[in-house]
Amino acid sequence: MRCLAQVRPTVPLLQRAVPGRSLPRYGSIATRKLASASTSAQPRLSQLRVQQDRLMETIHYTSRWGTGARWGERPTDTGMSRLTLSDADKEARDWFVDTTRSLGCHITVDAIGNIFAVRPGKKEGPATFVGSHLDTQPTGGRYDGVLGVQAGIEMLRVLHENEIQTEYAVGVVNWTNEEGARFPVSMMGSGVWSGFFPLEDAYNLRSVIGNQATLREELERIGYLGQTPASYESMPMAAHFELHIEQGPALEAERRKIGVVQGVQAYNWFTVEIQGKDSHTGTTPLANRSDALLLASKFILHSHRIATKHSALVTTGILTALPGSTNTIPGLVRFTLDVRSPKNETVEAVAADLKRDFATLASGQDVGDLHAGGTAGRNEFKVSWTTDSATSATVFHEDCIRCVREATSDVFGDRTKELVRDISSGAGHDSVYASRRCPTTMIFIPCRDGVSHNPAEYSTPEDCALGTQVVLNSVLRYDKLRKAADA
Amino acid sequence: MRCLAQVRPTVPLLQRAVPGRSLPRYGSIATRKLASASTSAQPRLSQLRVQQDRLMETIHYTSRWGTGARWGERPTDTGMSRLTLSDADKEARDWFVDTTRSLGCHITVDAIGNIFAVRPGKKEGPATFVGSHLDTQPTGGRYDGVLGVQAGIEMLRVLHENEIQTEYAVGVVNWTNEEGARFPVSMMGSGVWSGFFPLEDAYNLRSVIGNQATLREELERIGYLGQTPASYESMPMAAHFELHIEQGPALEAERRKIGVVQGVQAYNWFTVEIQGKDSHTGTTPLANRSDALLLASKFILHSHRIATKHSALVTTGILTALPGSTNTIPGLVRFTLDVRSPKNETVEAVAADLKRDFATLASGQDVGDLHAGGTAGRNEFKVSWTTDSATSATVFHEDCIRCVREATSDVFGDRTKELVRDISSGAGHDSVYASRRCPTTMIFIPCRDGVSHNPAEYSTPEDCALGTQVVLNSVLRYDKLRKAADA
Numbered sequence: 025m026r027c028l029a030q031v032r033p034t035v036p037l038l039q040r041a042v043p044g045r046s047l048p049r050y051g052s053i054a055t056r057k058l059a060s061a062s063t064s065a066q067p068r069l070s071q072l073r074v075q076q077d078r079l080m081e082t083i084h085y086t087s088r089w090g091t092g093a094r095w096g097e098r099p100t101d102t103g104m105s106r107l108t109l110s111d112a113d114k115e116a117r118d119w120f121v122d123t124t125r126s127l128g129c130h131i132t133v134d135a136i137g138n139i140f141a142v143r144p145g146k147k148e149g150p151a152t153f154v155g156s157h158l159d160t161q162p163t164g165g166r167y168d169g170v171l172g173v174q175a176g177i178e179m180l181r182v183l184h185e186n187e188i189q190t191e192y193a194v195g196v197v198n199w200t201n202e203e204g205a206r207f208p209v210s211m212m213g214s215g216v217w218s219g220f221f222p223l224e225d226a227y228n229l230r231s232v233i234g235n236q237a238t239l240r241e242e243l244e245r246i247g248y249l250g251q252t253p254a255s256y257e258s259m260p261m262a263a264h265f266e267l268h269i270e271q272g273p274a275l276e277a278e279r280r281k282i283g284v285v286q287g288v289q290a291y292n293w294f295t296v297e298i299q300g301k302d303s304h305t306g307t308t309p310l311a312n313r314s315d316a317l318l319l320a321s322k323f324i325l326h327s328h329r330i331a332t333k334h335s336a337l338v339t340t341g342i343l344t345a346l347p348g349s350t351n352t353i354p355g356l357v358r359f360t361l362d363v364r365s366p367k368n369e370t371v372e373a374v375a376a377d378l379k380r381d382f383a384t385l386a387s388g389q390d391v392g393d394l395h396a397g398g399t400a401g402r403n404e405f406k407v408s409w410t411t412d413s414a415t416s417a418t419v420f421h422e423d424c425i426r427c428v429r430e431a432t433s434d435v436f437g438d439r440t441k442e443l444v445r446d447i448s449s450g451a452g453h454d455s456v457y458a459s460r461r462c463p464t465t466m467i468f469i470p471c472r473d474g475v476s477h478n479p480a481e482y483s484t485p486e487d488c489a490l491g492t493q494v495v496l497n498s499v500l501r502y503d504k505l506r507k508a509a510d511a
Numbered sequence: 512m513r514c515l516a517q518v519r520p521t522v523p524l525l526q527r528a529v530p531g532r533s534l535p536r537y538g539s540i541a542t543r544k545l546a547s548a549s550t551s552a553q554p555r556l557s558q559l560r561v562q563q564d565r566l567m568e569t570i571h572y573t574s575r576w577g578t579g580a581r582w583g584e585r586p587t588d589t590g591m592s593r594l595t596l597s598d599a600d601k602e603a604r605d606w607f608v609d610t611t612r613s614l615g616c617h618i619t620v621d622a623i624g625n626i627f628a629v630r631p632g633k634k635e636g637p638a639t640f641v642g643s644h645l646d647t648q649p650t651g652g653r654y655d656g657v658l659g660v661q662a663g664i665e666m667l668r669v670l671h672e673n674e675i676q677t678e679y680a681v682g683v684v685n686w687t688n689e690e691g692a693r694f695p696v697s698m699m700g701s702g703v704w705s706g707f708f709p710l711e712d713a714y715n716l717r718s719v720i721g722n723q724a725t726l727r728e729e730l731e732r733i734g735y736l737g738q739t740p741a742s743y744e745s746m747p748m749a750a751h752f753e754l755h756i757e758q759g760p761a762l763e764a765e766r767r768k769i770g771v772v773q774g775v776q777a778y779n780w781f782t783v784e785i786q787g788k789d790s791h792t793g794t795t796p797l798a799n800r801s802d803a804l805l806l807a808s809k810f811i812l813h814s815h816r817i818a819t820k821h822s823a824l825v826t827t828g829i830l831t832a833l834p835g836s837t838n839t840i841p842g843l844v845r846f847t848l849d850v851r852s853p854k855n856e857t858v859e860a861v862a863a864d865l866k867r868d869f870a871t872l873a874s875g876q877d878v879g880d881l882h883a884g885g886t887a888g889r890n891e892f893k894v895s896w897t898t899d900s901a902t903s904a905t906v907f908h909e910d911c912i913r914c915v916r917e918a919t920s921d922v923f924g925d926r927t928k929e930l931v932r933d934i935s936s937g938a939g940h941d942s943v944y945a946s947r948r949c950p951t952t953m954i955f956i957p958c959r960d961g962v963s964h965n966p967a968e969y970s971t972p973e974d975c976a977l978g979t980q981v982v983l984n985s986v987l988r989y990d991k992l993r994k995a996a997d998a
Contacts, residue, residue, distance in 0.1 A: 272794035289793060293837055304963060305826035305849045306776060306937030307759030310819060312961060317827055318815055321808035328805055329884035332797060339792035340804055341837045343830060350780055350828045350847045350899070351938075352964070360837045362792045392884060397816035412837070450793030451838075474799060476791060477839070 103479020133250030155197030165481025273474030283447030283468035302355035421463035431497030590966020620737030642684030652968025760961035770934030770955030789842035908950035918984030
């Protein structure tokens, strides 16, 4: 679509205040905004307010479908276990369809089960979407994905009750299987829609939790195998805004309220295999060993040193040592490396350093004194690398980012600089695929201790509402931007 | 039994040579020994010679029961997979019983399936035994255990064909389930016999390979649930000699032919558990992590440094990292530590150093620059230790060791110092339990590359025969020692 970057909105967005509503408040900001509200018959758009209580009640109400483990004492202190295309997911989807339809939306379900709820605008053309996903990890929480969808529904409610007609259609999308937990491909629904993941491959995925049904069978079973082709061509989007918990500690640590997401880190996944030699723990002197697990330990330690040097992230999440017996020196170790940085070239530099240094260490030469202090082994190793996936950095769209920046100014006024920062997403999201086909960005809010994918994942009601308010204002600003571009 | 340590044999042991037999030869030694053989009507005992070809043919013939994986091109280049109490083990046992009976032995099968074949001597009293086991690892070789039993059978054959009547009975014992592979307790038959492992616990063990039958059921099924109580009291032994491959590289590296085993290393097995915190690899800065696998890597590297300092052995054979996902930082790691030394106090010192230093590292303080160069994490860890087993060092009996030393002098003459050394066993053997109830020692021969528990496990025919010759001479010397003690 046409780039809107150079177009400035020319029409004032504020129209009319609606007294008496439940509003998200941030210190004196909300009050100040209220005080400046006009009293004319129609609300000025920038004074539309999301309802914090309604938003939170809806999040907690819909958590009945797939309630997870308890982590605290309050009734809402439980996590979520709403695996994609499960019975619980069907109920959440049915609720999504009924609710958005009651708010005046047209529903489209595509061939991969993505649900698009579109509220018509004054003009024809693709909708500006708010989207995320209603599925969760098996031991997930109430916010990851869910908040992004509920922010969209709260937006629809505010527009509906204020009888606002936007210039163009706006919509909410619930993407299928973002988590990749039950069918192990993450961001799957948006991946198929964007054309980057083949539909047939998705259909043939088998559940790795519970039964072994294919994804297509489960779509059919719960009634969400839609007729519309799963494609950005059949269901184009004008833009995609996604509200999400940060899943990291930065905003909370800096007491910020909003992160304006500039893009998503590049990440490469590798599997490293070390072939040493099995031998008896009791009869093999240290000097005669080719201990694959000892070498792997040195590699892992070294990977953190290299990551620190490059200000990148490196993690080993899976390690397998074989044959796996207390009295046998492991002859084979495989482990994963997850290398991330906002810059593609940093990921490449980290990987290059690691390949070079692992080879040196495996040959018996030292790097960083890792061999020092231990008896040199026989060092008869073979080390091999496999690249499991390579994902380039995603850079979000300047128009969307500008709308979010302006929306945060609407909400935070002269405290914007203090409470809002730019941020990079460490995790992948549906917005990664959306950004390949339409202007996209994300909005982050703080979450407690940076925890996610955990029942105890938590953001305050205030922060959820502030984030939703920023989403609402961003969409309205984008809508005006589109109108201005057409003028 | 009475300690014979101060009693010297006073009767010459050599009696008559038997010309024309197949003999084990070590360079000029066997020839020299032959040349000095007397020509009187009865062989001098020290000139009795084991038959290398017969020994090796028997080892390879009996490998038909449980033939394992091929590792080379010759017909005998296959390993063994003769799990205890399997059909293959039953056939090997039947052969053992038939063969020893044909050599004039009385057979006793005890309640745990140990088979004792006893060849009567001139006097009453417990037999001097040669023993080991016919069961193997699932991917084992032709020598571990098997050689020790076959050395005993070759001894019986030499005595039988030369019509030698020993002073006291001599015997061969095949211990049940030394490997602990199918029923996961090693040295089990000798453990029950010695009173250190309860019979009922052994009976209730379930097969972890193939079916899930109990050990008692399998003993009954193959017909080896004997009537004699499984006890050193019902089946006492005068002594126990065990020939075994070294399972380590020392003898081969030093071009030695025999190791006179002084005892078995002490070893303690621990499981260390590190509780950190699961978190997202992409969104959690290095400084905010409590990465249990990174800490485990530091522990493992440090354990090798501590082992080197103490000239001990430390190995991690099993490591489990949870939850086990490429993009989740492991919050829980468990790993084993196998700590060994010939001295109990060294094992204790290594364990104490590791417990101290692991706690220091877990708290965030550094030891040995292991934290250096990486971003300090949050270091919110709990580290716990479990002692899985603690086995004191075994010291073998001075009488048995003296007999073996003298036997090596018989065989190697003035090359004894060059070709024979004292050695400590790194692995456990049935002789550990036997030594609790009677004078015991072991004799090691070299094995290629120190490899065992592997199809390619290999010792040369010459070395197998030399070891068997040392066993024969040791038993005959011990028999004389007993007679002298009675005089």
